[in-house]
Amino acid sequence: MDPAGDDARRRRRRDCLVVSLAVGVIGVTFGVFAEAAGFDLPRIVVMSALVFTGASQFAAVGVIDDGGTGGAAVGSALLLATRNALYGPVVRKSLPDSTLPRLGAAHLVIDETTAMAVAQPDHRSGWDAFWFTGVTLWICWNLGSLAGAALGAVLSTPETWGLDAAFPAIFVALLATHLRTPAGRVASIIAAAIALGAVPVTAAGVPILLAVVAVLPALYVRHRWPSDREEPLGGESGAQP
Amino acid sequence: MxxxxxxxxxxxxxxxxxxxxxxxxxxxxxxSLLPVVLFSALIVVMTFETAGELVLDARAVGVGVGALAVWRKAPLLVVVLAAMSVTACLRLVT
Missing domain, CATH: 1.20.5 (Single alpha-helices involved in coiled-coils or other helix-helix interfaces)
Structure with a gap:
């Protein structure tokens, strides 16, 4: 490995760790929240380890806490998890080719790992960012859940620390490379508008799925005004590993 | 479960x-356009949504400052700390 590559990898992994640590703190809140909703420690730990989709876990526990049925909890959680299926086509080229590693990697396909992978310049560094974020984030999320469930309400709310602003800011940073092309900017603006309009009138998780429609006008823009700017990962121009 | x-x-x-x-x-x-639309929507939802309603609060200001840091090409850690500290400070004074 050349020194420049080593340096790039160090910087990339440092960014991955920032994301994972922030998720770990959210894991603590999840533990506190689930514990307060009446979930016992083993159930909280198993849920974080196996479901491993933050927003869905919060939704499921929230429904149960509000007195909803198990079916309703699973329904709203899976609606939120549906976007993970859409991340598949996006990260697929950065994942290993053989079946078993790919099925293992699938468990790590979530917002954060996908965003870290597609923010990289090629599939090789995309895979490095993906698995490094995935593994450290899984550990942080589970340790956080465990700590939250064990310590309970001793810990103050993450809102006090502004942690709820950390995640959108992280995704803005990871989105930035995709806004270099006119098509990317059009897609971004229209998707944001669709999501904003959908939030008050649809169930949680639906606004993000509806926003996918924004690829159509963006495709038109790309077709009509082709850009010679290099597209980041996910585009056809991405280097093969 | x-x-x-x-x-x-x-x-x-x-x-x-x-x-x-x-x-x-x-x-x-x-x-290639999927990440842009999914993450743009995700950002909007995470910034403005609270319990199914659109709200404009300290969080949105913090994210705005974070976006400014991204635009100035700040490292991710700086972006995160800027967004968090602005949001936390605003909550402290309001």
């Missing part, structure tokens, strides 16, 4: 296998 774990894993596997290859074969050029 087993249903939820199995369901969410199934969705992820579906994405990297069948759905992934079908989408790629049929809708190739579309795939």
């Amino acid at each position: 087993i249903v939820l774990a199995a369901g969410s894993y199934a969705l992820k596997v579906l994405g990297v296998t069948t759905l992934g290859s079908v989408v790629e074969r049929r809708l190739g050029p579309l795939v």
Whole structure:
């Protein structure tokens, strides 16, 4: 490995760790929240380890806490998890080719790992960012859940620390490379508008799925005004590993 | 909970296998635009949504400052700390 590559990898992994640590703190809140909703420690730990989709876990526990049925909890959680299926086509080229590693990697396909992978310049560094974020984030999320469930309400709310602003800011940073092309900017603006309009009138998780429609006008823009700017990962121009 | 774990894993596997290859074969050029739309929508929801309603609060200001830091090409850690500290300070004074 050349020194420049080593340096790039160090910087990339440092960014991955920032994301994972922030998720770990959210894991603590999840533990506190689930514990307060009446979930016992083993159930909280198993849920974080196996479901491993933050927003869905919060939704499921929230429904149960509000007195909803198990079916309703699973329904709203899976609606939120549906976007993970859409991340598949996006990260697929950065994942290993053989079946078993790919099925293992699938468990790590979530917002954060996908965003870290597609923010990289090629599939090789995309895979490095993906698995490094995935593994450290899984550990942080589970340790956080465990700590939250064990310590309970001793810990103050993450809102006090502004942690709820950390995640959108992280995704803005990871989105930035995709806004270099006119098509990317059009897609971004229209998707944001669709999501904003959908939030008050649809169930949680639906606004993000509806926003996918924004690829159509963006495709038109790309077709009509082709850009010679290099597209980041996910585009056809991405280097093969 | 087993249903939820199995369901969410199934969705992820579906994405990297069948759905992934079908989408790629049929809708190739579309795939490169998927991250932009998904993450743009995600950012908007995470910034302005609270319990199914749109709200404009300290969080949005913090994210705005974070976006400014991104635009100035600040490292990710700086972006995160800027967004968090602005939001936390605003909450402290309001």
